[in-house]
Amino acid sequence: MLLAVVTLSPLLDAQGIAPSSRRNKNSRIAPDVKHAARSITGREAMEHLRWLADDLREGRLAGSTGASDSAEYIAMRFEEIGVSPAGDNGSWFHNFTIPGRDGVRGSIEKGNRIRLMVSDKATREILLNFRQEFLPHPRSADVDVAAICAFMLDPLETWADRERDPVVGRFAVLPVEQKISDEDLELYCENLKARGAMGLMLVGESCRPSPSEVWPPEDAQDLFVLPVIRVHGAGIAKIWKISGRPLSSWKRQSSDEGAVVMGRPYVVMEVRRDGRDMSLGRNVVGRMPGTDPDLRDEYIVVGAHYDHVGRGKSPGLSRGGASGEIHNGADDNASGVAALLEVAEAYALNRLKTRRTLLFVAFDAEELGLYGSTAFVADGGFDSGSIAGMVNMDMISRNQKRVVKVGRRASDEPLGRIIYEMARLLELEIDETGMDAVLQRSDQAPFLKKGIPSVFFFGGFHEDYHKPTDDVEDVIPVKLQNVARLAFLTSWGLSQMPAQEDEESESADSDR
Secondary structure (H helix, E strand, C coil), rough: CCCCCCCHHHHHHHCCCCCCCCCCCCCCCHHHHHHHHCCCCHHHHHHHHHCCCCCCHHHECCCHHHHHHHHHHHHHHHHHHCCEEEHHHHHHHCCCCCCCCCEEECHHHCCCCEEEEECCCCCCCCCECCCEEEECCCCCCCCCEEECEEEECCCCCCCHHHHHHCCCCCCCEECCCCCHHHHHHHHHHHHHHHCCEEEEECCHHHHHCCCCCCCCCCCCCCCCCEEEECCCCCHHHHHHHHHHHCCCHHHHHHHCCCCCCCCCCCEEEEECCCCCEEEEEEEEEEEEECCCCCCCCCEEEEEEEECCCCCCCCCCCCCCCCCCCCCCCCCHHHHHHHHHHHHHHHHCCCCCCCCCCEEEEECCCCCCCCHHHHHHHHHHCCHHHEEEEEEEEECCCCCCCEEEEEEECCCHHHHHHHHHHHHHHHHCCCEEEHHHHHHHCCCHHHHCCCCEEEEEEEEECCCCCCCCCCCCCCCCHHHHHHHHHHHHHHHHHHHHHHHHHHHHHHHHHCCC
């Protein structure tokens, strides 16, 4: 949640429970919807939460590698679940510029990465250490690409049948036993480029850079037509271990067959001579189409922000901890994203048919100023006038297990009736005490400004808020499960509401 200058103690102490709403006669839940709600579990949500709140994500500061990796993880999970991409140009991502970050670049080390995985679906990865285990060649081109590998002994070989050439669309892996001149490397790259390779990875101690080499070089000219990476030191063993075979085995096969597909590792390669552009923000957007011909062009947004405060170095973002200490943000807001993924899965795997279209959005740059949600409302590709409701989850896994703090406008009466009725079905208590003070501090705020009925589901403040101590061990899985189920049923209720004119007609009939 966006940090603001507030006194926390009244909010920490407030436990008033709002009076229960009268039962809505139209809110009976079908068995398949109840089954879908029960499919949301704290155990499964915790798997996502642990990944997002791992030290490897380094606090998920917007624009950082940790935030980028988290966005890719969410997109991968959306794809596995079965929702459709709804970002820019049919992708998973809605890109935007983070205000105040123009010209800001990250460190060279963070902008140049090699990640090894067993497949493109894997959630675990092996990192090669910049400089100690790999370094781009001084004439390497910048790149941000992922592919599996092809092993070779002769980079100048030719294949008559291009469609069967193992290097097409893959990284070429070349073991190096003696230094290679720039002239030869240039020829290798030109040949491999013509054959359709994505890059060249040199593996061996003979390609180790000299200790005095400066990277990136100030005077680099005539870049190669492909990115070229030099792997040395402990990185060599990592390559052959994840490939599943020793170097000698690959050599024997390649001696007989020429270039061969390795299958693994799946390599994610990032080469940025100027470091990562920290001004780039990315919302992750998935869609599940509605089925009612009259309402499917209206949208219900279910959202949660995935960014946090990184190492707490940005002014005003951290409330404690040593300088540079990782703030994992387990509750804030890995919990909300974990719930978002569980809600999306509940809809998709149970094949529920909603009248309105659902948008599942993981927002970026919330902690810096609600920039991701603001950008989405402004130019996310969906007219704000067609958004019929918004459900936001932020910090939902701490404090009392069966009490859910709710922020909303009192004037949004149909939304309020849905929330209270669904909470009654789940035997949860709704607490709206003090929520007006924080209603503008999370991603529902830009939607509210457009007059869109929106709800903020919140677990409450705690002493670890925006501190390095907001970690996995203090998360309460059943609290996470309870709020996720409430968010699911609330979004279901919003998606099934009759058209406004139908509701007004029913109300007029009941008044007669």
